[in-house]
Amino acid sequence: MGSCASGTQVPKSTLRSGSRNPPFSTRPDLNLNTPWARSRSSWREEEPVTKPSRKLVGKCFCGAVRYEVADEFVYAANCHCSNCRRTTGSAFKPFAGIEREKFRLTTGDDRLLIFGEESGHDAHCGHCGSLLYSVVREGAYVHVAMGTLVDDPSIRPTAHIFVGSKAKWFTVTDDLPQYKGHVT
Incomplete structure (x- = not known):
C-alpha cells in the first residue's frame, strides 16, 4: 500500500509508475467542485489557443x-x-x-x-x-x-x-x- 498526502492508504496497483501522487480518482479529499477548482478549470478552457503566426x-x-x-x-x-x-x-x-x-x-x-x-x-x-x-x-x-x-x-x-x-x-x-x- 502507498499513501497520499492526506494519509489515506492507496493500493499500489492504482499508483502510476514514476508519479508521486496517485490518480485523482483515489483521492476522496479532492473536491473538483470547489470554487477554486471550477475557476481554474474554466480559466484553462477559456484561455485562447493561439497558433504561432505563419511567416x-x-x-x-x-x-x-x-x-x-x-x-x-x-x-x-x-x-x-x-x-x-x-x-x-x-x-x-x-x-x-x-x-x-x-x-x-x-x-x-x-x-x-x-x-x-x-x-x-x-x-x-x-x-x-x-x-x-x-x-x-x-x-x-x-x-x-x-x-x-x-x-x-x-x-x-x-x-x-x-x-x-x-x-x-x-x-x-x-x-x-x-x-x-x-x-x-
Missing part, C-alpha cells in the same frame, strides 16, 4: 534583399496612383498592409535604396531596383509589394484605389470595388 518570405529580383513577414495582413489593395505606377513601372501596385513590427528584413538591409523619410518611404533593392515595400502611416505600417512575396499570403486585394489617376491605357477588368482615392 512568409519575400525577396527582390536578384535575391540580395530578403525579408520575412507575418501572414497577418490587415488589408490589401491595388493602388493606381501615379507614385505607385512610377515606382513599380506598372499599371498599379498590388500591396498588403501590416503593422511595421510584424515585418523584418533578414538579408541585405545594407543594400536598400530608400526614397523618402523614416516615417514614410519606398524601399528598393539597390542592386536590381525591385520595390520591396513602402513605409506608410507615419511609420506605423508597411505596404509589402505583393509581387515580391515568395510564399502565398492568405489575403487578396479587396479594392482598386486611386483609380481617378489610373493610367488611361489600362482598363480594370475584375469586379473589385473601385475608389477614386483612398477607401472611404
Whole structure:
C-alpha cells in the first residue's frame, strides 16, 4: 500500500509508475467542485489557443534583399496612383498592409535604396531596383509589394484605389470595388 498526502492508504496497483501522487480518482479529499477548482478549470478552457503566426518570405529580383513577414495582413489593395505606377513601372501596385513590427528584413538591409523619410518611404533593392515595400502611416505600417512575396499570403486585394489617376491605357477588368482615392 502507498499513501497520499492526506494519509489515506492507496493500493499500489492504482499508483502510476514514476508519479508521486496517485490518480485523482483515489483521492476522496479532492473536491473538483470547489470554487477554486471550477475557476481554474474554466480559466484553462477559456484561455485562447493561439497558433504561432505563419511567416512568409519575400525577396527582390536578384535575391540580395530578403525579408520575412507575418501572414497577418490587415488589408490589401491595388493602388493606381501615379507614385505607385512610377515606382513599380506598372499599371498599379498590388500591396498588403501590416503593422511595421510584424515585418523584418533578414538579408541585405545594407543594400536598400530608400526614397523618402523614416516615417514614410519606398524601399528598393539597390542592386536590381525591385520595390520591396513602402513605409506608410507615419511609420506605423508597411505596404509589402505583393509581387515580391515568395510564399502565398492568405489575403487578396479587396479594392482598386486611386483609380481617378489610373493610367488611361489600362482598363480594370475584375469586379473589385473601385475608389477614386483612398477607401472611404
